[in-house]
Amino acid sequence: MGRHGVDEFPTDGEHGASVGLRISKPLARLNRATDNSTCGVRRPGGQSDPIGRLEAHASGAWRASRKGFSVEVVETLTNAQFQTVYNILSLALAAMAATTVFLLAVTPRVLPRYRLALVVSAMVCFIAAYHYMRIFDSFSDAYIAVGAGTPGVQEVFELVKGDGFNEGYRYVDWLLTVPLLLFETVAVLALPAAVRRSLLWKLIPASALMIILGYPGEVTAEIAPKAIWGALSTIPFIYILYVLFVELSRAAKSQPNQVGKELAGLRWLLLATWGVYPISYAFPMLGLDGADAFVYRQIGYSLADVLAKCLYGLLIFKIARIKSMDDSPEFAEAEMKEAPSSK
Template sequence: MIPDTLSPGQYDTVYNFLSLVIAAQLFTAVFLLISLPRILPRYRAAITVAIVVCGIAAYHYFRIFDSFKAAFVTEAAGGQGDYAQAAGVGFNEGYRYVDWLLTVPLLLVELIAVLALARSVQTRLLRGLVPAAALMIILGYPGEISGDNGVRGLFGLLSTIPFLYILYVLFVQLSKSLDRQPASVRATLGRLRYLLLLSWGVYPIAYLLPLLNIAGSDAWVYKQVGYSVADILAKAVYALIIFQVARMKSFNDDPTFAAIELSRDEEPARS
């Protein structure tokens, strides 16, 4: 539940973390866009998807940021008093779910695309992963907006089913494909799955707070901070690792390209 009031410290905490996410997503997208020519064309689809993911996230966090500022206001001079919910204005948590509905399936597309598997294998994996990711988000939303713990628990359980399927694909089925990746990126790709698991693990913890009778303004602030940190890890940091994998695979595929790129990296040091 959204609290009726926030202390100045609580308000500033949420405000600053929302601002941090906007900056992280926006400038990660800019960096990836500028760096796109520094990988081979066959891996650019993965980075293009990463740019789209970070762009979508930046846009939705702008909307979340504006919604937060409109929902909590203070009449105290200099913002030194408590912030109360503005009459007739609510904080729109739905922006997060719209964002996740679009970006969570695309995160899996990024991973599959950078592996550059055979087209038939990619298609088979994505046909299972993308619907499962969308279903996980769709099933979680009714519980998120419900004030009934029974409803929240039911939809939380239902959304766990596609989540477990995604984990099965990532840690069982995909392991065979990782064994065929270049040795230089194999370990990084393996750890990338754990980054997804770690960052996604924040969402169910925040989701379950009301079921654990943890409520009030502190719990709500913790949830916003948790979601913000998780989104930075799952999108911006994840995208940068995907870019590094694409770059290393580009070097492995084309030694001439690698020599040109490495010489470019050494130019600033020489000057």
């Protein structure tokens, strides 16, 4: 038994003794790490993680580039950077969950022909909430706090060996929710069946193709393939905008004036929020990389998702209410009676 409380290899000379000592020292460090106040390493939330310390620091040389499932992930974040991403993901998750509940609760407040649009909008937010829960958990598990409680050492968060941060959940989410967003846009207008089918056959395949073509560029670190896949993904994106701004406008000419104004707001909201994604996608091609770029990308993606799903869903509800009131004076009168009177 060695002096550190572990069995050392039998030694016949200096070389054997040095081997035994090298093995016992990291294990002794592991024993000391059981006290969270001295180990200087903790999981988010305060749990001690001596194994993480030993894996990341016993050799003192784990600095290789890491890649998550879909995008390159920086291996070190400052405390402020980690907390910013942590909080923005939490905000997005809460917003998606709350909007899901709200949209389901207000479904009876519109005529039956418009309820499908609200249910689909609630589905969009529910799917997004699920994926943000997975993204949030993946991010929390991917980094470990280093330097906590160590005098004179600034706390940072380092990427843990293993699967890393899996941002592929975003693309799975977009593949499911973007077609549904376009479906609810058409459904809430209650267009003639032939017109509705024509628009959906154009919008939904194009939206799926846009996401599928963008993914290979997201997973590669090479600039040329990223640019090529990004350009290919832009083609269906432009086509979707054409259908929304030209063909949908033409089909919606018979809608009430107020609905036309809200529909215009929907389209501009989509253009503004969807415009965030290619900008963030192009960060590496613009020479923007590292921890700051990673944080900005997470903020941009999360806020764009909240606006494109939660705010969009609320606007869909507003349009459904307007059309319900316009279609049925009896419904409008009943709703006005239930509305709280102002005194």
